[in-house]
Amino acid sequence: MTALLQVDDLTLDLGDTPILRGVSLAVRPGEALGIVGESGSGKSMTLRTVARLLPDSARTGGAVRVGDRDVLGLRGRELREHRRGLGMVFQDPRSAINPVHTVGAFLVERARDAGQDTAAAREQALTVLRRMGMTDPERRMRQHPFELSGGLLQRVMIASVLMERPRLLLADEPTTALDVTTQADVLALTDELRREMGAALVLVTHDLDLASAVCDRIAVMYGGRVLETAPAATLRDDAVHPYTRALLASRPPLDQRLTEIPVAPGSPVPAAQTGPGCPFVDRCPVALPICGSALPEERLVGASRVRCHRVEEVA
Amino acid sequence: MRRFLLRRLLGAVVTLLIASIVVYLCVYLSPGSPEQVLFGSRPPSPEVQAQVREYLGLDQSPVLRYLTWLGHVLSGDLGTSLITQQPVSSRIADPALVTLSLVAYAAVLIVLLGVGSGLLAALRPGPVDAGVTTLTSVATAVPAFVAAGVLISVFAVQLGWFPAYGQGDGVVGWWHGLTLPAVALAILASGLVSRVTRASARQELASEHVETARMRGISGGRLLRSHVLHNAAPSVVTVIGLQVAGLVAGAVVVEQAFGLNGLGGLLISSVQQKDFPVVQAIALVVVGAFVLLNLLADLVVMALDPRARVVAR
Amino acid sequence: MTVLPFTAARRLTRSRTRRTGLGVSGWAAVVVLVLVAAAAVLAPLIAPYDPNTGDLLHPYATPSADHWLGTDGTGRDVFSRLVYGARTSLLGPAAVVLAALLLGVPLALVSAWRGGRTRIVLGSVLDVMFAIPGLLLAILAVAMFGPGLGAAVIALAIAYLPYVARLATTAAEGERRLPYVQALSVQGHGALRVNVRHVLRNLSPVLVGQASVAFAYALIDLASLSFLGLAVQAPQADWGVLASDKDALLKGHPLGVASASVLIVVTVLSLFVLGSRVSGEDRR
Numbered sequence: 001m002t003a004l005l006q007v008d009d010l011t012l013d014l015g016d017t018p019i020l021r022g023v024s025l026a027v028r029p030g031e032a033l034g035i036v037g038e039s040g041s042g043k044s045m046t047l048r049t050v051a052r053l054l055p056d057s058a059r060t061g062g063a064v065r066v067g068d069r070d071v072l073g074l075r076g077r078e079l080r081e082h083r084r085g086l087g088m089v090f091q092d093p094r095s096a097i098n099p100v101h102t103v104g105a106f107l108v109e110r111a112r113d114a115g116q117d118t119a120a121a122r123e124q125a126l127t128v129l130r131r132m133g134m135t136d137p138e139r140r141m142r143q144h145p146f147e148l149s150g151g152l153l154q155r156v157m158i159a160s161v162l163m164e165r166p167r168l169l170l171a172d173e174p175t176t177a178l179d180v181t182t183q184a185d186v187l188a189l190t191d192e193l194r195r196e197m198g199a200a201l202v203l204v205t206h207d208l209d210l211a212s213a214v215c216d217r218i219a220v221m222y223g224g225r226v227l228e229t230a231p232a233a234t235l236r237d238d239a240v241h242p243y244t245r246a247l248l249a250s251r252p253p254l255d256q257r258l259t260e261i262p263v264a265p266g267s268p269v270p271a272a273q274t275g276p277g278c279p280f281v282d283r284c285p286v287a288l289p290i291c292g293s294a295l296p297e298e299r300l301v302g303a304s305r306v307r308c309h310r311v312e313e314v315a
Numbered sequence: 316m317r318r319f320l321l322r323r324l325l326g327a328v329v330t331l332l333i334a335s336i337v338v339y340l341c342v343y344l345s346p347g348s349p350e351q352v353l354f355g356s357r358p359p360s361p362e363v364q365a366q367v368r369e370y371l372g373l374d375q376s377p378v379l380r381y382l383t384w385l386g387h388v389l390s391g392d393l394g395t396s397l398i399t400q401q402p403v404s405s406r407i408a409d410p411a412l413v414t415l416s417l418v419a420y421a422a423v424l425i426v427l428l429g430v431g432s433g434l435l436a437a438l439r440p441g442p443v444d445a446g447v448t449t450l451t452s453v454a455t456a457v458p459a460f461v462a463a464g465v466l467i468s469v470f471a472v473q474l475g476w477f478p479a480y481g482q483g484d485g486v487v488g489w490w491h492g493l494t495l496p497a498v499a500l501a502i503l504a505s506g507l508v509s510r511v512t513r514a515s516a517r518q519e520l521a522s523e524h525v526e527t528a529r530m531r532g533i534s535g536g537r538l539l540r541s542h543v544l545h546n547a548a549p550s551v552v553t554v555i556g557l558q559v560a561g562l563v564a565g566a567v568v569v570e571q572a573f574g575l576n577g578l579g580g581l582l583i584s585s586v587q588q589k590d591f592p593v594v595q596a597i598a599l600v601v602v603g604a605f606v607l608l609n610l611l612a613d614l615v616v617m618a619l620d621p622r623a624r625v626v627a628r
Numbered sequence: 629m630t631v632l633p634f635t636a637a638r639r640l641t642r643s644r645t646r647r648t649g650l651g652v653s654g655w656a657a658v659v660v661l662v663l664v665a666a667a668a669v670l671a672p673l674i675a676p677y678d679p680n681t682g683d684l685l686h687p688y689a690t691p692s693a694d695h696w697l698g699t700d701g702t703g704r705d706v707f708s709r710l711v712y713g714a715r716t717s718l719l720g721p722a723a724v725v726l727a728a729l730l731l732g733v734p735l736a737l738v739s740a741w742r743g744g745r746t747r748i749v750l751g752s753v754l755d756v757m758f759a760i761p762g763l764l765l766a767i768l769a770v771a772m773f774g775p776g777l778g779a780a781v782i783a784l785a786i787a788y789l790p791y792v793a794r795l796a797t798t799a800a801e802g803e804r805r806l807p808y809v810q811a812l813s814v815q816g817h818g819a820l821r822v823n824v825r826h827v828l829r830n831l832s833p834v835l836v837g838q839a840s841v842a843f844a845y846a847l848i849d850l851a852s853l854s855f856l857g858l859a860v861q862a863p864q865a866d867w868g869v870l871a872s873d874k875d876a877l878l879k880g881h882p883l884g885v886a887s888a889s890v891l892i893v894v895t896v897l898s899l900f901v902l903g904s905r906v907s908g909e910d911r912r
Contacts, residue, residue: 053526084532090523098524098542100620109541113533144621160531330759337760341768456896458848460855461871461889468882479878503848564761568852572874582764583856586771598764605759 004029004067004168004200005050011061012042012049012224018271019045021224021279022062024298029167032191032201034211034232036247037221038268043204046221047170050202051088052079066168084110087161087199089171089190093153097145104141107160121163128159132189151182158190162197169194169201175210187214208247212236220244223279224271230304240306243280278307286310323613327606331599338598339381342591384595394592398585403596407581411600413482414566414577420490420497421504421566422559428505430551433512434544437520448513454506459565462499463572470495480574496569504558511554515547522546549616549623556612560605654905657898664895668714675708679865688881698883701875706884710891712865717892720777720859721846725839727785728792733835735789736796737823740804747797754790762787762849770858777850780859784849788842799834803827837907844899851892867892 003026012020020042027033035043048054050064052071064071066082074082090096097106104122111121122141129137132155145153154174161169174190175183191214194201205211211218212232219229220243228241239245266283277292278284284291288309296309358364375383387394393403436447471479482492519525520543528542567579578597585593617623650658667674677695682704689699697706739750762784769783770776803809804827812822851868853859860866870888877885 051530053530080532080534083530086530088527088530090527092523095523096527098528098546099622100546101541102621109528109533109537110531113537146622146625164531326755330756333756334760338764338768341772345768345772452900453893453897456844456893456900458852458892458896460852460868461892464871464874464877464882464885464889467874468877468880468885472878472880472882561761564763565852567763568855571856572872579763582767583858586767589771594768601761601764602759605761609759 003027003065004031005202006065007046007050007062008064009062010046010049010064012045012054013059014055015057019224020049021271021274023221023224023226025219025226025229027168027200027202030195030198030200031217032194032203032215034203034205034215034218035221036205036208036211036218038206040223040268040270041221042224042271043221044172047172047202047204051083051086051170053088084164085167087164087166087169089154089158089161089169089174091173092177093157094145094150094177096157097153099145101144102141103143103145103148103156106145107141107156107163110160110164124163125159128163128193129155131193132159133185134159151178151186154178154186155189158186162190162193162199165197166199169199170204171201172204173206174203176205183210208236209251220247223269223274225279225307227278227280227308228304228306234303238302238304240301240304240311241280241308242284242286242310246283246285278309286313319617320614323610327603327610330606331602334598334602335385335595336381338595339377339384339591342586342589342594343377345586345589384592388595388599393596396590396593398588398590398593403592406593407578407596407600410576410578410581413575414563414570414579415604416489417493417496417500417566417569417575417577418559418562420493421500421562422555424497424501425504425508425558426555428501429508429555430512432505433509433551434516436509436513437516438539444513447509451506451509451513454502455510457502457506459499459503459568460572462502463496463569466495466499467572482575492573492575496566496573496575499572500562500566500569504562507558508551508554512547512551515550516543519543519546545619549620552612552615552619556609556615560608563604563608564601650902650905653901657901657905660894660898661902664714664891665718667711668718671712671715675705675711677705677708679704679709679712680863688876688879691883697887698881700873700884701879701881706870706887709865709870709884710867710887713867713870713888714891716777716854716860716864717847717851717867717895720781720850721843723781724784724788724846724850725843727781728788728842729835729839731785732789732792733796733828735793736800737827739793739797740800740827741819741823750793751797754793757786758790758794760787763853766849766853766858775858775861777859780850780853784846788846792838792842795838796831796835799831800827803830834907837903837905840899840903840906844896844903847892847896847899 005025005027007023007025010020010023011018023042023046025033025035025046035046037043045054049060050066050071052074054060060072062072066085069078069082071082097103101109104125107125108118108121112118125141126137129140134140134152134155140148140152140156145156148156154177158174171190175187178186187210191201201215203211203215208218212235215232217229218232218235219226220235220241221227222243228235228239228244230239235244236248239248269279269282271279275281275292277290277294278287278296281287281291291309294309296307296311298305298307299311300306301311354364384394393407395401396403396406399406432447432451436444436451466477467479470476477495478492479495482489524546525538525542528538533542564579566577567582569575570577570579578600582594582597585597613623682699682702686699686703687701689695689703691698695705695707697710700706700709735750739747765787766780766783769779773779773782809822809827812826813819850859851866851871854866854868855872857872860869862869867888871885871892873885876882
């Protein structure tokens with residue numbers, strides 16, 4: 001099956017600072033891919049590159065294709081059409097939704113802008129809001145963003161995206177700004193609707209458990225590179241890359257009390273400070289001299305694609 | 316909303332009342348008295364003086380005089396000029412018309428120049444922005460009388476396009492004569508408005524909600540109108556309100572420079588002549604205009620931003 | 629009369645990142661201000677002629693080695709008048725700003741510290757004062773005390789008080805909410821000590837920056853009043869007086885008016901630049 005989103009050897013520089021150093025990913029129609037990593041790993045910038053929401057100083061290399069469109073070369077009208085086919089959910093709905101207009105105006109704005117039937121768009125929005133578990137959506141539509149809680153507002157944000165029936169949903173830490181109890185709710189409802197509509201999802205998060213609960217496959221990023229890509233279940237139980245293992249080990253277990261919160265030793269390194277070899281080399285407990293000088297090839301181990309020189313030994 | 320309006324209007328009335336007391340005290344405490352100004356260097360007999368004092372009501376206590384005046388104002392009568400014996404309302408009508416036309420003209424220029432150049436700078440980063448920003452920064456440092464000097468020597472003396480003094484006849488002559496004064500008055504405020512417009516438009520352009528709109532494929536025109544201009548407008552309107560309100564008093568400098576008979580000149584001469592009712596009336600107009608224009612700006616902000624409506628509740 | 633744009637108060641208090649340098653424009657502003665201040669202090673040494681006596685036989689002389697900027701309508705040396713004019717032109721605004729700060733900052737600290745009813749009452753008083761334009765006050769002050777710099781300075785100091793106090797109140801309230809201030813008062817440090825040693829100290833970049841801006845506006849306003857003949861009186865040298873020589877303009881001798889105007893604009897601009905640099909306000 002051909003991929004809906006295909007990212008090949010993507011590089012990104014902001015001014016003189018390298019951010020992404022050769023990222024390759026693929027998402028099939030209807031599939032959910034999680035991108036997991038610490039801050040500075042480049043996961044959000046990968047997502048923003050797909051949406052082409054980059055600052056003016058950005059320079060890109062490699063290729064990003066959505067359907068049969070070459071995303072990196074798009075301009076003007078074509079770029080707008082490309083974005084219309086995507087749905088982007090931002091982290092903080094409070095700043096991502098214009099505070100001066102009503103929720104209803106926000107939801108039907110796209111239809112109004114395109115000269116479509118706003119009454120139909122309104123109905124569509126009400127349906128999706130109800131499906132997102134919102135009571136009395138008519139009243140909510142008349143209210144302004146500041147009158148809604150963060151959880152409700154993120155539901156509005158997601159509804160505004162889903163009501164347009166995008167082929168590809170991009171979500172950047174969509175539940176980080178919400179409290180823990182609403183997080184699960186919002187994410188589960190979103191996933192259910194997405195599956196019904198057959199939309200693919202790219203979920204960017206720092207939370208491996210969250211990603212494995214929702215996604216089919218997970219890509220682990222570090223220092224502007226993808227170090228391991230695997231089916232969610234495989235990754236959770238049989239992670240190969242030492243970095244993925246460190247991430248998994250640092251999750252506090254749910255069934256016992258710890259005296260100390262486990263951490264992956266060392267601190268994350270941005271792409272700009274990594275050498276020619278594996279970006280994780282400085283923190284890696286099993287690093288060899290070669291790890292600092294040469295980038296390991298991507299190899300298939302079981303169901304996982306891994307970049308590690310010691311893949312045979314660790315696997 | 317209605318409660319807010321009521322509260323603001325009440326505040327305006329209290330402000331006007333206090334301002335009138337302050338003005339009264341200043342005039343009362345200043346040396347010299349109105350009849351001395353009237354009589355000049357040849358004072359008539361004491362009996363005549365007493366008659367005049369009684370006629371003008373100057374024999375009453377200052378508190379009583381103030382209260383009498385206040386009572387008349389509340390019933391719509393601004394009183395009679397002590398010097399010319401004209402009703403105050405007709406004495407200040409023409410100067411008020413000059414000053415208010417001048418301020419209105421300048422306000423239009425401030426909105427056009429300030430908002431226009433600010434948006435231009437915000438939307439065209441690079442050399443255009445740098446040029447406009449430099450120009451408007453300098454404009455914020457150009458006092459009205461400096462601007463008046465430049466305009467007079469260039470456009471009146473050198474080129475002869477506009478009069479350096481007074482106003483012509485008819486509507487065209489009137490506005491023709493007001494053009495240079497209005498420009499002189501508008502320059503500094505336009506610079507400020509431009510800088511505020513640029514800053515708040517930039518802030519909105521970089522905001523996440525504009526990114527969302529961009530992501531949703533909203534067309535350029537609507538993006539600019541509905542997300543950038545609409546959101547940037549409240550702070551711009553507030554600054555315009557403050558600046559224009561300040562011009563009602565500030566116009567005196569320009570009026571003097573161009574020889575226009577406005578409220579400021581009348582205020583200065585009336586203070587010197589201790590023409591108490593005229594001074595009070597002008598003070599009321601100036602303070603009232605300030606309060607009213609700011610209230611107007613606040614109402615526009617509330618119409619534009621729902622969050623402001625909540626704060627006001 | 630200008631309305632002071634002290635609108636950035638809230639943003640200023642938040643940006644606590646102190647800049648390490650003034651930058652090129654900041655240093656340029658400092659150089660200009662030092663030169664102008666030096667001219668004021670050293671006027672008798674710098675000015676080649678007496679500013680008030682002129683050679684009536686040579687009115688409106690063109691610039692020459694003798695008279696660098698020519699002479700005015702009564703043959704007085706324009707350059708000397710500009711140099712002496714720096715004295716009144718800088719002294720007046722300095723007095724206005726100092727008075728407004730001395731009255732406004734304590735009011736602001738009290739209002740921010742006590743909050744509640746104190747703040748509401750002080751705020752209402754300031755609101756009323758805010759609505760009475762400085763020019764109206766100045767004209768009334770002139771009526772009470774007679775024309776002169778003193779009356780104008782007093783009137784403007786009163787007119788600037790609400791601006792300074794408002795700004796300082798907002799800034800002090802921001803500071804008051806910070807955990808360290810609350811910690812200090814919980815530990816039993818006296819209000820006066822906390823306010824003077826900590827709050828005031830941390831506000832000083834904001835206050836100095838705004839004092840610089842207020843100085844600029846006071847310079848404009850006082851020059852405007854001198855232009856109207858209400859502050860510094862005509863024979864005395866003052867930039868506002870020099871810039872108001874409309875006779876010279878109409879007779880086609882704009883050099884004196886122009887150089888006084890340029891001095892005013894450049895000084896005001898330098899004060900603005902310095903103000904925004906010192907207070908750490910970002911120029912976006």
